[in-house]
Amino acid sequence: MGPAKHDIIQDLRREILRLQGLKAATTEIPEDFGLGAISHVFPQGVFPTGVIHELTTAESPMSATSGFACYLLSHLMRRGTVSAWVSTHRTLFPPALAGYGIEPDRILFIDAASGRDALWAMEEALRCYQLAAVVGEVRDLDFTASRRLQLAVEKSKVTGLVLRPHGSPLVQNSCVSRWHISSLPSTPTAGLPGVGHARWKVELLKMRGGKTGMWEMEWSPETLHILPPAQTPATAAEWRKIG
Amino acid sequence: MEQRYVSIWFRHLLTDWKAIRTPALAGTAFVFTTKDRGRNMVSHASAAAQSAGIAPGMLLTDARARVNGLQDFELPENQETHILRKIANWCLRFTPAVALDAPDGLLMNVTGCAHLWGGEAAYLADLMEKLTAFGYILNAGMAPAPGSAWAIARFGTAGQIIPNGDQLKALSGLPPAALRLQQHTVNRLYQLGLERIEDFIKMPRPMLRRRFGPLLLTRIDQALGYGEEPLTYIQPPVPYNERLPCLEPIMTATGVTIALERLLEHLCARLQAEGQGLRKATLLGYRIDGKTVSIQITSNHASSHAAHLLHLFSIRIPQLEPGPGIETFVLQAERVQPVASTQEGIWRSNGGLQDVAIAEMLDRVSAKLGPSVIRRYMPQAQHWPEQSFRVTDSLTDNPSIPWPEKLRPVSLLAKPQPITVTAPIPDYPPMLFIMNGKIHTIKNADGPERIERAWWTDAGEHRDYYIVEDQEGRRFWIFRLGHYDPEKPAGWFVHGYFP
Missing domain, CATH: 3.30.1490.100 (DNA polymerase, Y-family, little finger domain)
Structure with missing residues (x-):
């Protein structure tokens, strides 16, 4: 493949991503979110911002998912400023955010009475271009609702994280990605008793314009450590792609 | 700025009000009575009764002798003020500054209002037409001062308007009573043959004061717009x-x-x-x-x-x-x-909480979902988890103390959930616990971390918190309430979840 042909393909790829609602990689230096080791699965090797990510779980309550979301949020808020957290039955303990490097007073909590109100509030917040990110705990998200959120972020370039509690109907929607997070037993730090660092199994079930994958990650208050794949024997069945 | 005032005078306020309430009474002779030393006195008479010669102050029996089948009603207390207040509230559509002018009138400051109706004549005509349509017999006048407006509403022509500076000319021909004087002053003026305002208004002021008291001078000044006359408006003016x-x-x-x-x-x-x-x-x-x-x-x-x-x-x-x-x-x-x-x-263009876009977004959310849905938290110098933060409704508030650094569960139950545990020895994390019928075997545990209550306000037992991990890798924040006591079973609770 000659260099000219390579460039053409790159351009076309970028164009397709733009049409799919993914922001083209900008000239500014992209944040790598500490996910550098797995960035090859993201389109153009960059964790997509300015889109809607969906985070699912099979656990109740979804503490592991919240933890992963807080980790992403802390990176999203590095550049910016303020974020919103929309939910109906919030159990998030605000002081815990301090452990992720997020000052809890920089989060605006919107506690809606119903799922419909929460979706409305989330859309309204996503339209506000001055927010760094909007996290929404949403049980019912059909295709139309997700499309509305997607249209909101396309204009404002705000990143949305939709947390789906256990039991949410996971239907086809227009979110750019679908992550599935579950807890894993921790390994105590060598020679020390007690609970080790939080460990999660993070499955990327869908990534528009990218690839899927499954990793084990260990989160300590400083960093997210992606464990080498040798420790994560994945079967072919688990690598299937949804949507 | 030149001020404009409107005075409204209701000729038969109470009886008109009664006739509006009871249409059968319209046009008939009826009176309101009050008790005076055991006698029934007429206090207000309807237009028909007055034309038959019944005047307030007459005995009810005398009035009955004049009109056959005269109806009489007891006058409820403070009824006039009550009615006036209602009319005044209605009049707020014409101007924000309406004051009661007991017993039978209203005074309104209409400065800068009339142009919205296309002129003062149209304004006054609309006001009078609407009130007349309700069934009140009234007259209104517009003048540069409350005193002159009061005078022309009662003694001037219907819907009279005095332009600025014309007060003296307009008032000259009116009787002294138009100046809101006490009855004995009016009587004295009549005795002296001063039957028109023009007869005495040019007299030397020291002489008027000596003969009729200072009130006359005050009233003359107020009518001409020289003296201040503060009005008590029924609602404070909104700037x-x-x-x-x-x-x-x-x-x-x-x-x-x-x-x-x-x-x-x-x-x-x-x-x-x-x-x-x-x-x-x-x-x-x-x-x-x-x-x-x-x-x-x-x-x-x-x-x-x-x-x-x-x-x-x-x-x-x-x-x-x-x-x-x-x-x-x-x-x-x-x-x-x-x-x-x-x-x-x-x-601050990189957007803090002071950013307009964020504030406007929050406005929209609180306008639709109610202001209580938006919460922002500030740290509070308390170790007790539930009290370690407080809600603030301000966007400009900044934390006065740093947020605590301790590792805290990402989700906290509003109410700790009781669990059944098997704990081997005192002050040691349990080996397993049962929550909602499910057995969680504890593989790893950290703790205890003792958190005391604020004992000076809250009498109760302390909590010993443990971070535990079960066989599936779920991490919990559990605590035992109080000290270990072999006599009674210890209370264990799940309070939160770690990621």
Whole structure:
């Protein structure tokens, strides 16, 4: 493949991503979110911002998912400023955010009475271009609702994280990605008793314009450590792609 | 600025009111009575009764002798003030400054209102026509001072208007009673042959004071507009308000929106010119059936952005009941604040909480979902988990102490959930616990971390917290309430979840 042909393909790829609602990689230096080791699965090797990510779980309550979301949020808020957290039955303990490097007073909590109100509030917040990110705990998200959120972020370039509690109907929607997070037993730090660092199994079930994958990650208050794949024997069945 | 006042005089306030309430009484002779030393005295007589020679102060028995089948009613206490207040509230559609003028009138400051009706004559005619349509017999007058307005409403021609500077000429021909004098002063003036105001108004003031007391001079000054006459308005004046009378009654949401747009445009232009922003505003709609409807908005930051405020109002417009139609809209800004200068905005352009876009987004959310849905938290110097933070409703608040660094569960149950545990030895984490019928075997545990209550306010037992991990890798925050006591089973609870 000659260099000219390579460039053409790159351009076309970028164009397709733009049409799919993914922001083209900008000239500014992209944040790598500490996910550098797995960035090859993201389109153009960059964790997509300015889109809607969906985070699912099979656990109740979804503490592991919240933890992963807080980790992403802390990176999203590095550049910016303020974020919103929309939910109906919030159990998030605000002081815990301090452990992720997020000052809890920089989060605006919107506690809606119903799922419909929460979706409305989330859309309204996503339209506000001055927010760094909007996290929404949403049980019912059909295709139309997700499309509305997607249209909101396309204009404002705000990143949305939709947390789906256990039991949410996971239907086809227009979110750019679908992550599935579950807890894993921790390994105590060598020679020390007690609970080790939080460990999660993070499955990327869908990534528009990218690839899927499954990793084990260990989160300590400083960093997210992606464990080498040798420790994560994945079967072919688990690598299937949804949507 | 030259002031304009309107005085309204209700000739038969009480009896008109009664006749409106009881249409059968209209045009008939009837009286209100009060008890005076055991006798029934006529206090107010209807127009028909007065023409038959019945006057207030007459005995009821005498009155009955004059008119066959005279009906009489007891006068409820403070009824006049009550009626006047109701009419005054209705009159707020004409001007925000309405004062009661007991016993049978109203005084209104109409400065800057008449042009909205296309002139003072049209304004006064509309006011009188509407009140007459209710069934009141009245006269009204407009003048540069409350005293002269009062005089021409009672002694002038119907709907008389005195232009600025013409008070003396207009009042000259009126009797002394037009100056709101005490009865004995009026009698004395008549005894001296001074039957018109012009007869004595030019007399030397020291002489008038010596003969008739200082009140006469005060009243003359007030009537001519030289002396101050403070009025007590039924509602405190709102400095920022705009009104819009409509040609036709408005009944549709579209109509309301158009009216709002025009009101907001004027109000915001004024706010911007004065460097102010609105925090709280009310739209009042005066309906043609005499009722008043209103919708209110509040804003998280001082705003004079018309499009944004219109959006906030538009969420509420469906709650405004137009009924048979709204004839006048009034937009009041009850709370205004100086707007932070734009310069400051440029420095903070990377968006803090002071950012306008964020404040406007929050306004929209609180306008639709209620102001209580938005919460922001501040750290509080307390170790007890539930009290370690407090809610603030301000966007400008900053933490006074740093957030605690301790590792805390990402989700915390509002109410700790009791669990059954098997704990091997005192002060040791349990080996397993049962929650909701499921057995969790504990593989790893950290702790204990003892958290005491604020014992000076809250008497209760301390908590010993453990971070535990079960066989599936779920991490819990559990605690034992109080000390280990072999006599009674210890209370164990799950309080939160770690990621």
